[in-house]
Amino acid sequence: MEIPVLTAGVTGTKPKMSWTRKILLILGFLSTLAVIALIAVAVTQNKPLPKNIKYGIVLDAGSSHTNLYVYEWPAEKENDTGVVQQVEVCKVEGPGISGYSHATEKAGPSLAQCLRQAEYVIPSKQHQETPIYLGATAGMRLLSLENKNAADKVLSSVEKTLRSAPFNFQGARIISGQEEGAYGWITINYLLGNFKQSGWKKLLHSLKSISETSGALDLGGASTQITFVPNELSSESPENLLYFRLYGKDYLVYTHSFLCYGKDQALQQKLAEDLQTMENSSLLDPCFHQGYQRTINISDLFKTPCTSAKKKQFPFSQLYVQGEGDYQKCRRNVQKLFNKTNCPYSSCSFNGIYLPPLQGDFGAFSAFYFVMNFLNLTSEQSPAALDKVAATVESFCARPWHEVKTAYHQIKEKYLSEYCFSGAYILSLLENGYDFTENNWQRIHFLGKIGSSDAGWTLGYMLNLTNMIPAEEPAVPPLSYGSYVGLMVLCSLVLASVLLFAWLLFHKPKCLQKGIV
Numbered sequence: 001m002e003i004p005v006l007t008a009g010v011t012g013t014k015p016k017m018s019w020t021r022k023i024l025l026i027l028g029f030l031s032t033l034a035v036i037a038l039i040a041v042a043v044t045q046n047k048p049l050p051k052n053i054k055y056g057i058v059l060d061a062g063s064s065h066t067n068l069y070v071y072e073w074p075a076e077k078e079n080d081t082g083v084v085q086q087v088e089v090c091k092v093e094g095p096g097i098s099g100y101s102h103a104t105e106k107a108g109p110s111l112a113q114c115l116r117q118a119e120y121v122i123p124s125k126q127h128q129e130t131p132i133y134l135g136a137t138a139g140m141r142l143l144s145l146e147n148k149n150a151a152d153k154v155l156s157s158v159e160k161t162l163r164s165a166p167f168n169f170q171g172a173r174i175i176s177g178q179e180e181g182a183y184g185w186i187t188i189n190y191l192l193g194n195f196k197q198s199g200w201k202k203l204l205h206s207l208k209s210i211s212e213t214s215g216a217l218d219l220g221g222a223s224t225q226i227t228f229v230p231n232e233l234s235s236e237s238p239e240n241l242l243y244f245r246l247y248g249k250d251y252l253v254y255t256h257s258f259l260c261y262g263k264d265q266a267l268q269q270k271l272a273e274d275l276q277t278m279e280n281s282s283l284l285d286p287c288f289h290q291g292y293q294r295t296i297n298i299s300d301l302f303k304t305p306c307t308s309a310k311k312k313q314f315p316f317s318q319l320y321v322q323g324e325g326d327y328q329k330c331r332r333n334v335q336k337l338f339n340k341t342n343c344p345y346s347s348c349s350f351n352g353i354y355l356p357p358l359q360g361d362f363g364a365f366s367a368f369y370f371v372m373n374f375l376n377l378t379s380e381q382s383p384a385a386l387d388k389v390a391a392t393v394e395s396f397c398a399r400p401w402h403e404v405k406t407a408y409h410q411i412k413e414k415y416l417s418e419y420c421f422s423g424a425y426i427l428s429l430l431e432n433g434y435d436f437t438e439n440n441w442q443r444i445h446f447l448g449k450i451g452s453s454d455a456g457w458t459l460g461y462m463l464n465l466t467n468m469i470p471a472e473e474p475a476v477p478p479l480s481y482g483s484y485v486g487l488m489v490l491c492s493l494v495l496a497s498v499l500l501f502a503w504l505l506f507h508k509p510k511c512l513q514k515g516i517v
């Protein structure tokens with residue numbers, strides 16, 4: 001007698017399910033459980049392990065001050081681009097290390113407080129493995145020109161202090177202007193993610209066969225750098241060209257560092273020039289605000305190698321500067337610092353230095369940023385046109401000093417009193433020196449930070465010295481390990497279920513056949 005499989009439709013009786021279905025349901029349920037279990041195992045197994053963080057320290061010993069930077073990155077990703085970030089910056093109290101030329105033994109101890117701060121930020125068990133570097137820039141370049149012995153003593157003092165810190169001392173040296181320019185360029189392009197493109201960006205760039213990088217403009221106290229990838233290759237001035245292979249791409253980079261054209265040395269140069277035609281010790285200076293006064297020792301003015309050629313006998317030992325607050329006059333005055341008369345190349349910036357035609361966007365940092373930021377001219381949303389920038393500097397210069405001092409009482413007087421000169425100097429350097437015009441002015445982006453990291457040469461310096469930028473693009477598997485395991489599990493399960501289902505469908509085992517049970 002055949003047992004009815006289903007009694008559906010018979011009112012009053014509950015529909016009965018066949019054994020085949022029940023077993024299939026149970027199997028389905030068990031497979032679902034198995035899938036959930038496997039996924040859970042895959043997820044837990046591949047849960048990211050606690051991050052293994054590495055640290056590095058770089059001290060930027062600039063002409064006006066020293067900054068200590070602490071960087072961190074995940075150990076397992078150190079060759080990826082954009083993973084290193086700044087976690088701490090400590091401003092060293094007092095002058096830059098070149099300011100200790102008369103008390104060289106005090107240069108090192110001046111760094112102690114910032115070193116203690118780094119000890120606090122970096123877990124102590126990692127102190128010993130953390131590399132620490134110090135790079136000195138234009139202030140020390142000038143000191144070693146002026147007094148090599150004093151410069152060596154300053155560096156020894158600094159080295160002694162750094163060696164006594166619990167970190168892994170890697171060197172304290174004066175970096176060249178070329179290095180300063182190149183590392184600044186590496187820093188900003190690394191932080192902007194320009195070296196390695198992913199996804200559609202990579203495709204787009206490979207179609208256009210270009211790899212856009214951003215130029216770098218750095219303005220310090222004693223020197224200034226311009227660095228960018230020019231459009232056409234030229235070997236006119238090989239000392240200005242650098243070759244890099246980064247993440248599998250070649251870059252031919254133009255760079256030049258102008259010693260004595262940082263904003264402090266430029267002011268010294270300007271004053272030394274003004275002095276040449278003065279009959280008495282009083283100078284009416286259009287680059288300072290009306291009502292501003294400053295007394296300068298003439299001997300101090302001519303100490304630096306940037307002005308020493310203009311040194312002569314003056315019938316007075318002090319210079320009394322009185323502000324006039326006239327931007328147009330100041331611009332004409334500052335313009336004299338850029339000698340455009342002779343150029344032995346197809347094109348020059350100034351003082352007979354080769355400059356290829358400007359190309360692409362530029363990131364302008366350090367004093368370019370400090371000054372433009374003070375003048376509220378750094379907005380990326382609505383970048384000001386060149387004429388608006390000039391008008392802003394002009395009206396700032398025209399404000400009397402007592403008014404400026406009251407309005408910005410929180411700003412250091414040394415900085416505040418020089419923003420008028422600095423604004424005029426920056427415009428003159430960019431317009432007269434490098435030939436930026438109203439057409440490409442807006443391609444200059446004034447940047448203080450990119451993400452959490454300061455724009456400057458230090459990050460590029462560390463990336464280079466720790467070999468964190470590979471020449472070739474690291475071969476990265478398309479899937480992460482976790483996704484790979486997950487996908488494998490999922491595919492196996494789908495395959496197993498399909499096979500099981502097919503087997504059940506076509507091979508109906510006897511035990512599942514109707515009526516046998």
Ligand SMILES: Nc1ccn([C@@H]2O[C@H](COP(=O)(O)OP(=O)(O)OP(=O)(O)O)[C@@H](O)[C@H]2O)c(=O)n1
Binds near residue numbers: 370
């Ligand atoms: N908020 C600030 C900070 C700094 N400055 C000035 O900006 C100039 C450059 O500062 P910086 O880039 O720190 O120069 P250094 O690195 O010290 O100099 P260099 O790179 O030439 O060695 C200095 O004149 C400093 O007085 C400023 O006007 N406003």
Ligand SMILES: [Ca+2]
Binds near residue numbers: 063137220221366
């Ligand atoms: Ca600097």
